[in-house]
Amino acid sequence: MLIDTRKSKYAKVHSIPVQDIDWNEGFWKERYDVCADVTVPHIRNQFEDTSPTFHVVENFRVAAGIHEGTHEGTPFGDGDFYKWMEAAMYVVAKRGDKELEKDLDDYIELISKAQQPDGYISTKQIIADRNGGGNSRLGNVNDFEVYNFGHLMTTACAYKRITGKDSLLKVAEKAADYLKNLYEEEIRKGEALTEVCPSHYMGIVELYRTTGNRKYLELAELALQARDLVKNGTDDNQDRIPLREHRKIVGHGVRSTYLYAGVADLYLENGEEALKTVLDSVWENCIDKKFYINGGIGALYSGTSPYGKFSFDMSKNVVHQAFGYEYQLPNITAYNETCATIGNIMWNLRMFAIDPQAKYFDIIERSMLNLTIASVSLSGDRYFYQNALRRVKHLDHELMWPLERKGTLTCFCCPPNMARIIGESSEYAYMISDDSVYAGMYGANTAKFRLNNGAAFTIAQKTEYPWDGRIVMEFKDVETDVPIAVKLRIPGWAAGGSITVNGEKIADLNKSHASSYFSVDLSKIDGARIELLLEMPVRLTVAHSYLEETVNQVAVERGPLVYCLETPDVPLPELADFMLPTSATFETVPYEISGKQVLALETEGVTMKWKQDKDRGALYQTLDVQGLERVRVRMIPYFAWDNRGNGEMMVWLPLYFG
Template sequence: MTTAAPAESASPLTPAAPRAAVAVHQGLAMSAVRLHGGVLGGWQERNAAATIPHCIGQLEESGVLDNFRRVLGNSEADYRGFVFADSDLYKVIEAVGWEIARSGTTEFDAWLDEVIALVARVQEPDGYVMTWIQGVHPGKRFAELEWTHEMYVAGHLIQAAIALDRAAGRADLLELARAFADLLERTFGPEGTDGICGHPQIETALIELYRHTGERRYLDLATRMINLRGTGLLKRGGLGARYFQDHEPVRNATDAAGHAVRQLYLNAGVTDLYLETGEQALAEAMDAQWRSTHERKMYISGAFGSRHRDEAFGSDYELPPDRAYAETCATIADTHWAWRMLLAFGPGPYAETIEREIHNALRASVDASGTRFFYSNPLQMRPDRTTEVNAPKERTSWYECACCPPNIARVIAQLSAYLATSTEDTLWLHVYAAADIDLPGHLGSGVVRVRTDYPRSGRVQVSLDGGAPPGADLALRIPSWSRRTTFDGEEVTAGDDGYLHLPLGVGGVLELDMSPRWTAAHPRVDAVRGCLAAERGPVVYCLEQADLPEGIDVDDVIVDASHAPQVSGDGDLAPMRVTANHRPARPGLYRPASESGADGDASVQAGLIPFGHWGNRGAGAMRVWLPVDAPPEPS
């Protein structure tokens, strides 16, 4: 049984810092976990150098900042963007905050001065600030909570303010955020109106504000909102109560339903509430939600949401690859939730889920330049696929509904927060990346050095530069896919918790089995019957049109799965080769079953690339799930 670390060991310099002793694990300060090159370190550097500046530029070009200016009478432009466009600014500010925590940069200080001053001028004396209402519908405050996203916007303002204060000791935005939170508490607190936001997110923000300030009333307000959800407060409209997760009280809602991002943000908030109260009914509800979401409704890439119409979860096992909505924000929301589940309950499927999401769905959501993005992340792109709103054929520099690009910027800026945790006697490594990790005080002094190019290879070297007290342990996660794992050349197996436990001062080399493998979906996933996906380590691969000879279409390639995929190179792409045939189909949709429907086979060299890298060579067809001719050989 894992022993919890003392609550006071939680560092405030993290995105989630529980105050109560409920947490089984405690996060480390972001400043204590420093990425050094490799896949994740390189991504953080690109995020700082390209993605964050790009987002700052787009806030001007898209009209987000003009929306604030027009409230002051300083812009004649019409309001632009969705009703919640203010949140784009707050997410970018949060990204800057975590980048300051990571690197100590001062490069964004002048910009922060400008935009925080702008928000302060727009904020009304009672704390309200929301440019859609103030500039377009004055007098309609909190009148349509199901659609106006006022509390959602407030939540992102709060999270941005906390990030800045934790990272830079800068309290100016925090004062504005607290004023808005205080207005919400006066309006919707115990003596106020019953009300919840149509888009959950305020709950986790209020709980983090309680953690940051110690003001219990913020926790009480979040509790009240969670308790009111599912009581029918929201006007349902054509999408119904399930769309808003307002169909059933939180403690009774065991099935992930409705808009995927909203459900996952709500779950993060509910788990935050459990981390402060220890209420068993919340833990049981979150366990059921986890199983629903991750055992029956998650794409192999770590994406969520199978329906375009309402950006929603479908039924169990309804996971069409070509029509996957798989919104980037849903994966980000799930990463936040999975991290809180790990803090709450310790070892389990949570770290492996985070790793899958980072290296697949999240990696695919932004291009190699860091400046073009996917909103929707399908697992198959047909040759004749047309661009749809928020589901284009190729990445774009921004969206009218621009929730995803700044969300990517903030989650990549905080990536180091998800690598490691501590308990009373153990430092736990969950996500492997080249990094230096300062030991928390109760585990001694010094730095754990992790050197690896994972997931390009499975070699992870760990060492301690410093001293650790007797009995202190290092826990190294052994992924479920590693069929043979060694430490310093000796074969090892994970304990019941999925980790290899060693004395903290013992250095050595962990070797994970990175053999390519075929993966089958649950037989109830009808959309991919007769197909397999290729994986290597935590990385899902795909077949892209750019890697096929001229005249051969992706959809006419049939792989022979009796031959395992073979790695044919190294580097970030780590391409694979698979044995395959080109089987062009005859014209006509339907024919007698006795006819093959094909004009004969021709062998083809099919090269696969990591799904996270697809689409960097222009628009074209792609698929993750590949039709097979022969089943894979028994492993």
């Protein structure tokens, strides 16, 4: 299960077990198979690499005393490995891969040997202590120890639910006990240290849900209490002001979304209204003013915090991989770390559990279909760390991360995070309440349901979504036939369509239905058939006028997908030469990229015809054109870019009024 909110007092819905749902054909089945067949083994090979770049599994062997050596690689490699383990667990769950399950058991035994008697488990410090280096625990916030703890806990809970084994859960519980002693001491002293990328809030609450032991819920509350004791905190880590005063999203994209996902987890258990106020306010600031059209967040490589009192001590102002001002959303230098988007997906899932509104799944679907799967090549073995909205021929400056996918990244946190969320993606298809089924992400699947009102049945969903808006749900294998409600998500982009039940149309859809749930009440389940038809015309999207880089530009979307221009599809010297008319019409065309079929869009636009060749190196020059020329181009889904060589790419296109 993604999160087990079945017994959470303030949860209105919960997911169904991973074993009870599968993508069985189509778009998501293809992406899952590439992940399971290529990405999961590829990432494992990276982590098994004993060179200094990775050294991840080797660090555990050295920490366990099996091998001699020093710690190499990143301090957060432990947590990244736990994320890979979670991805592998979903392969075990879906495919019954006993050999992979045995390998996971061996890794768990290794981790348990590395863990210290007091529950501490972070290989960098353990190895330093073993080698007499005296590397103090929790002495450097950038050692990511608690980040490692949190991912350990989440993975341990997943393994327990998938396999029934508690071997990793025992390690996680010992680690949680270590944190309990830590927080009690910090509260006694009245001062705490910053904890970056705080995955542990989610992990601790999930331990409570998995074990039923209330001490872990108390530990989560203790952790947030200690958080407010940080001295000289920064917006980069969201600890400049007390948590319950937060109203805007600031700082590091991953640190913020992990934090608020954890806060949402705690609210689901204790219902503290002050936390709900924080969640709603910060969410609105994020989505309404700092959210990219491709589902990305965290726009800046580096900058200064837009909030708080300015200080000439820049260490108090610097932010990185971070949110900036409202509407500060650059394209070429868009950071949009993959992990930040995944953190936002996890946060939105929890917000949906609190209050099942379609707007949360609109964000989840946009982020999954446009950025998450764009972070990995169609072949499954090359990755983006950042996710830009434009790539140009040449930059005079070097960015921190390349604007092309690589098989190896020096910071390898994003690929395993991406792998685990694609591995568990089928669980985003539905959420359930006592007597209702809520449609989340659409895709061809088969799912078994057992509701608290006694209803037990299977839904076979048939669709070519996201390429086509026709979605059919057929009900079969009914064990108990009692009335239920099926909540159909009408996406925010939808402007027309219809709903048919057992061959009879019950509703025509229009813009007023967008981003809402339409309830279909079934008095009899057995043999029922629901058809949702969502019209998918191509639409031109404009941004707020404060978003400087997109003034008089448009993005092209069809259904839930964002489209882009890429060099192989545009017969011009530069993509920026192309202008899209307001009257443009589009033809949908099947097209193959890297052996995968996509639905491309073909259209005609214009380009300026210069009297003399344009000086493409000039910062400024006089406009000297003699007219416009027609040019035909192809557009591809954003997720499929950078699979045909290192050319240009654009999402936002100059608009021509004609």
